[in-house]
Amino acid sequence: MAVATNNDALLEVRNLKKYFPVTKGLILMKTIGYVQAVDGISFSIKQGETVGLVGESGCGKTTTSKLLLRLENPTEGDILLEGRDINTFRGAELQDYRTTVQAVFQDPWSSLSPRMRVRDIVSEPLVVNRNVTTQEKNERVAEVLQQVGLHAQQATNYPHEFSGGQRQRIAVASALVSYPKLIVLDEPVSALDVSIRAQVMNLLKDLQEQYNVSYLLIAHNLATVRYMAHETAVMYLGQIVEYAETEELYNNALHPYTRALFSAALPSHPDLIREDIVLQGEVPSPINPPSGCRFHPRCPFAMPQCSEEAPVEKEVSPGHRVSCHLY
Amino acid sequence: MTAVQTATDTILEVNDLKTYIFTRAATVKAVDGISFNLRKGETLGIVGESGCGKTMTALSLLRLVPKPAGRIVEGEIVLNGEDILQKSEDEMRDVRGRQISMILQDPQTSLNPVFTIGNQLREALGIAHRENKSSMLSRAVDALRKVNVAAPERRLDDYPHQMSGGMKQRVVGAIAMSCEPGVIIADEPTTALDVTIQLQYLRLLKEIQAETGLAIIFITHDFGVVARMCDRVAVMYAGRIIEQGDVRDIFSRPAHPYTQALINSVPKLEQSVDRLYSIDGQPPLLSNLPEGCRFAPRCPYVSDQCYEAYPQSYTLNEGHYADCWALDADWQGTPIEEFVPPTGTAG
Numbered sequence: 001m002a003v004a005t006n007n008d009a010l011l012e013v014r015n016l017k018k019y020f021p022v023t024k025g026l027i028l029m030k031t032i033g034y035v036q037a038v039d040g041i042s043f044s045i046k047q048g049e050t051v052g053l054v055g056e057s058g059c060g061k062t063t064t065s066k067l068l069l070r071l072e073n074p075t076e077g078d079i080l081l082e083g084r085d086i087n088t089f090r091g092a093e094l095q096d097y098r099t100t101v102q103a104v105f106q107d108p109w110s111s112l113s114p115r116m117r118v119r120d121i122v123s124e125p126l127v128v129n130r131n132v133t134t135q136e137k138n139e140r141v142a143e144v145l146q147q148v149g150l151h152a153q154q155a156t157n158y159p160h161e162f163s164g165g166q167r168q169r170i171a172v173a174s175a176l177v178s179y180p181k182l183i184v185l186d187e188p189v190s191a192l193d194v195s196i197r198a199q200v201m202n203l204l205k206d207l208q209e210q211y212n213v214s215y216l217l218i219a220h221n222l223a224t225v226r227y228m229a230h231e232t233a234v235m236y237l238g239q240i241v242e243y244a245e246t247e248e249l250y251n252n253a254l255h256p257y258t259r260a261l262f263s264a265a266l267p268s269h270p271d272l273i274r275e276d277i278v279l280q281g282e283v284p285s286p287i288n289p290p291s292g293c294r295f296h297p298r299c300p301f302a303m304p305q306c307s308e309e310a311p312v313e314k315e316v317s318p319g320h321r322v323s324c325h326l327y
Numbered sequence: 328m329t330a331v332q333t334a335t336d337t338i339l340e341v342n343d344l345k346t347y348i349f350t351r352a353a354t355v356k357a358v359d360g361i362s363f364n365l366r367k368g369e370t371l372g373i374v375g376e377s378g379c380g381k382t383m384t385a386l387s388l389l390r391l392v393p394k395p396a397g398r399i400v401e402g403e404i405v406l407n408g409e410d411i412l413q414k415s416e417d418e419m420r421d422v423r424g425r426q427i428s429m430i431l432q433d434p435q436t437s438l439n440p441v442f443t444i445g446n447q448l449r450e451a452l453g454i455a456h457r458e459n460k461s462s463m464l465s466r467a468v469d470a471l472r473k474v475n476v477a478a479p480e481r482r483l484d485d486y487p488h489q490m491s492g493g494m495k496q497r498v499v500g501a502i503a504m505s506c507e508p509g510v511i512i513a514d515e516p517t518t519a520l521d522v523t524i525q526l527q528y529l530r531l532l533k534e535i536q537a538e539t540g541l542a543i544i545f546i547t548h549d550f551g552v553v554a555r556m557c558d559r560v561a562v563m564y565a566g567r568i569i570e571q572g573d574v575r576d577i578f579s580r581p582a583h584p585y586t587q588a589l590i591n592s593v594p595k596l597e598q599s600v601d602r603l604y605s606i607d608g609q610p611p612l613l614s615n616l617p618e619g620c621r622f623a624p625r626c627p628y629v630s631d632q633c634y635e636a637y638p639q640s641y642t643l644n645e646g647h648y649a650d651c652w653a654l655d656a657d658w659q660g661t662p663i664e665e666f667v668p669p670t671g672t673a674g
């Protein structure tokens with residue numbers, strides 16, 4: 001398959017879809033519909049940069065990250081790593097991909113196996129894929145532990161001997177050990193204490209600067225995304241409704257859903273409470289998403305055409321894309 | 328409703344409260360001499376790192392400190408003019424729910440998965456009202472309606488797992504508010520919720536407060552919740568309140584180095600920040616507290632004086648106090664740097 005790619009993109013996602021079948025009956029399972037968890041999204045991540053993914057629960061963020069990690073296969077669309085379609089990878093190539101793309105998840109309490117020593121947790125991505133000697137392994141573990149601000153001697157300890165912030169550092173160390181090019185961060189700081197969040201965020205930024213690693217950052221907290229991400233995608237019911245450089249998006253949000261999300265975000269000072277748009281209700285089911293613009297039942301600006309025609313994505317200024325009939 | 332607030336509006340007064348936990352190895356001074364007032368209709372935020380004693384403070388106010396290890400060893404908790412520490416366990420049962428009640432840290436686990444919502448609501452109502460079945464049913468429906476649960480009659484037969492996170496949260500709120508207490512303690516009720524659902528919930532609490540004059544104590548890690556919800560803030564560190572004041576004073580002119588560090592460690596929605604301040608180290612063990620200022624090992628302004636004695640409390644403004652030697656006129660150490668509050672345009 002010949003594919004033209006965006007030059008400086010490390011990873012490119014094109015028209016990606018993931019539909020999960022909804023079944024009925026226990027023995028003769030009949031498919032009665034599909035959950036359109038991800039429905040035609042496109043974006044790219046540059047080397048050494050972070051793309052933030054925001055949106056309410058159920059809008060498809062985790063499914064997107066699973067597709068990138070190849071824990072799920074797409075229904076349609078391509079994911080290209082340095083121009084090569086990852087869904088064609090088999091055998092050694094696939095193993096290589098799994099070391100190139102790593103993940104850090106939300107909960108530092110459940111994501112680390114309690115019976116394994118830190119050394120074995122951290123080195124897992126190394127030994128799974130390569131023939132490394134014990135000495136090489138131990139040296140690399142010592143190195144990454146120091147990079148994340150832990151002591152090399154702590155390699156022999158168990159996870160329960162660490163605080164929440166330290167456990168998240170162990171998870172980051174494990175994600176770093178195989179020299180990845182991309183790390184998927186799914187709510188990496190939300191389970192941590194306030195005072196430790198800044199440590200972990202600063203650590204992730206420092207590591208990015210030093211090793212030029214890229215991140216896909218999934219987070220509820222919009223302030224966290226502003227601090228970490230170079231570009232930000234706003235998802236609603238499986239689709240990206242707005243995409244822009246982070247500073248552009250935070251200064252000039254256009255899509256009513258983006259504006260509603262910003263309105264709902266908590267202020268950093270009591271004099272900065274906004275709440276101009278207050279969203280009612282919750283995200284509707286992605287099994288039968290609303291017609292036309294999927295946001296129309298909750299949109300304060302909805303017009304008659306919004307329930308009939310799906311808006312087409314438009315580039316309103318270089319790099320700033322929005323899907324809404326208002327633009 | 329424009330109530331003039333005077334000292335007689337005070338609904339809760341806590342004086343020098345100490346709650347210790349006696350384990351075999353050591354005494355954990357979870358709450359070590361805290362004082363604050365709460366007025367009718369007021370919202371007080373309590374913020375601080377994990378383990379600093381926030382939940383123990385809340386449990387003390389309900390007299391639900393885990394027994395037998397935990398014990399309130401000193402102080403007064405004056406609720407509606409009476410010191411509840413002088414009450415019997417029987418009398419306390421009438422206080423809980425009716426005068427003061429609590430919304431737990433995790434709405435997912437605070438509902439019992441094996442009982443229906445209606446069952447749990449009726450139980451909450453029944454304990455305090457001792458009414459007959461049919462009137463309890465209609466009160467349960469009312470309680471759900473008050474927290475904006477749609478079609479409440481049909482929801483009564485639902486089990487918790489059949490509800491979304493936001494809905495469960497409102498049910499927990501309904502249970503806590505079912506007996507119309509004057510004070511509600513919300514212990515981190517909004518973590519893990521979507522910003523949109525969280526805001527709906529916070530606005531609902533504000534509405535109920537405006538209608539009923541409820542006083543709320545918000546226990547949280549999230550300064551955004553404090554900025555959105557609170558009139559006053561108490562910052563806890565290692566079992567003590569190290570600073571308290573009006574919410575605007577705390578956000579614009581925090582006086583204690585710990586408060587300043589905390590506020591500077593949070594990313595801002597309204598402005599881009601080059602680098603967040605990060606507080607190194609960890610808080611001291613509450614079973615082995617240092618002599619002087621408990622923040623000294625992590626404080627950028629520390630001087631010898633700080634290790635010698637616990638700092639005095641200094642008044643900065645009406646109702647704004649902080650415990651730090653650097654606020655003393657005779658302070659010899661590094662002056663506390665000018666704090667730069669977040670800027671941006673509202674609206």
Ligand SMILES: Nc1ncnc2c1ncn2[C@@H]1O[C@H](COP(=O)(O)OP(=O)(O)OP(=O)(O)O)[C@@H](O)[C@H]1O
Pocket residue numbers: 348350355357375376377378379380381382383384393396613
């Ligand atoms: N049953 C117990 N036995 C011994 N120590 C306890 C017990 N319960 C709590 N503690 C200790 O009391 C101190 C205060 O705990 P508390 O639950 O009040 O913290 P918190 O401020 O609510 O923290 P978080 O923000 O994590 O909820 C902690 O040091 C904790 O370890």
Ligand SMILES: Nc1ncnc2c1ncn2[C@@H]1O[C@H](COP(=O)(O)OP(=O)(O)O)[C@@H](O)[C@H]1O
Pocket residue numbers: 020035036037055056057058059060061062063064286
């Ligand atoms: N394995 C699955 N089978 C069926 N539906 C799924 C599966 N995984 C996710 N979904 C559905 O897809 C939608 C998107 O989910 P998810 O990607 O987890 O959202 P987010 O991470 O943004 O909260 C949700 O409606 C969810 O219920």
Ligand code: SF4
Pocket residue numbers: 255256257293294295296297299300301302303306311323324325326
């Ligand atoms: S297309 Fe219409 S309904 Fe959708 S966001 Fe724009 S204005 Fe609202």
Ligand code: SF4
Pocket residue numbers: 583584585620621622623624626627628629630633638650651652653
């Ligand atoms: S008393 Fe000293 S150590 Fe404590 S906060 Fe003030 S300056 Fe820092």
Ligand SMILES: [Mg+2]
Pocket residue numbers: 058061062
């Ligand atoms: Mg998710």
Ligand SMILES: [Mg+2]
Pocket residue numbers: 381382383432514
């Ligand atoms: Mg607590």
